[in-house]
Amino acid sequence: MFEGAVQDLIDELGRLPGIGPKGAQRIAFHLLQADEGEVQRLVDALQEVKLRVQFCVTCGNVAQAEQCRICADPRRDTSTICVVEEPKDVVAIERTREFRGRYHVLGGAISPMEGVGPDDLSIAALFARLADQAVTEVIIATDPNLEGEATATYLVRALSTLGVRISRLASGLPVGSDLEYADEITLGRAFEGRRLLNA
């Protein structure tokens, strides 16, 4: 055990996801030897996030005001809503510059294993948006894994009565990948989703 304050910092760092006891020790000693400024910037960033960041009242994305930048942007198309699990998925999709509509962040995915059901996700808020706004298409962009697929299946069923178009991001071979190394489920999806080139 280190002396008080050092061990306290190691303990706090060790509580963060993905940081083990060795990593926490390494970071603590790095900070001990770092200049005052670096530690202060980290402290400021932590406090700023808690002070200024909130979740968008409309879509659930991270925001520095009541609404996030995307919901507050009048140039974004209001007729399409892309449903994602987490704010980081919004960032990933924004990076593609392919999508000009709005988002809806569920805050996770349905996972019976982890005790996450539909009521734990921001699904009621999605229904409220679909009732209020003139939305013509809901694009379901949950992760292509067990939980994401379960969530997509649930949403398709729940939204089916609303008369809105529902789509799902394509699954298939990643661009630049090698067919022989693809797992059979991905390869199966690539067959299912094959596109006619001479139609």
Next chain:
Amino acid sequence: MFEGAVQDLIDELGRLPGIGPKGAQRIAFHLLQADEGEVQRLVDALQEVKLRVQFCVTCGNVAQAEQCRICADPRRDTSTICVVEEPKDVVAIERTREFRGRYHVLGGAISPMEGVGPDDLSIAALFARLADQAVTEVIIATDPNLEGEATATYLVRALSTLGVRISRLASGLPVGSDLEYADEITLGRAFEGRRLLNA
């Protein structure tokens, strides 16, 4: 990119050793969703460390006063100094409860590759202690790797004129390990350092 404060926190976390961009994002979102108390405890721990932790004026170990707990403890044997690279080595040796002397923390090891020479380490301070205090043995406990061995070799040569006993921690097979999986250097060391059982 996330909105300002979130991205700032991700950037600051990403500067810490062993945390990549994905890990920084994961920690930032964990903290965003964590309760106020957890973030405050982390902030407090960071500030406490910078406010209260210093390096022992005698041995270079971390300390919450001018001297570390070990140097300030009158029950510790002053005739033996164990030389280590980092404060975490002190913790590792203390855990064994085998050693009742004092330490000297070099603050690293000689590494031409990383541009660390003898002058960058706390070697002058070690000499000063050996001149002042009645030390009969210096135990060199630098790491058994290239840099640690180079440092040990340097220290043995530098200290040889002082008439003090110099020893080095034994290298050999780790207890509980399997001989057939030992690398040849470790196995070679184990032969060199073999102990007579019927002497």
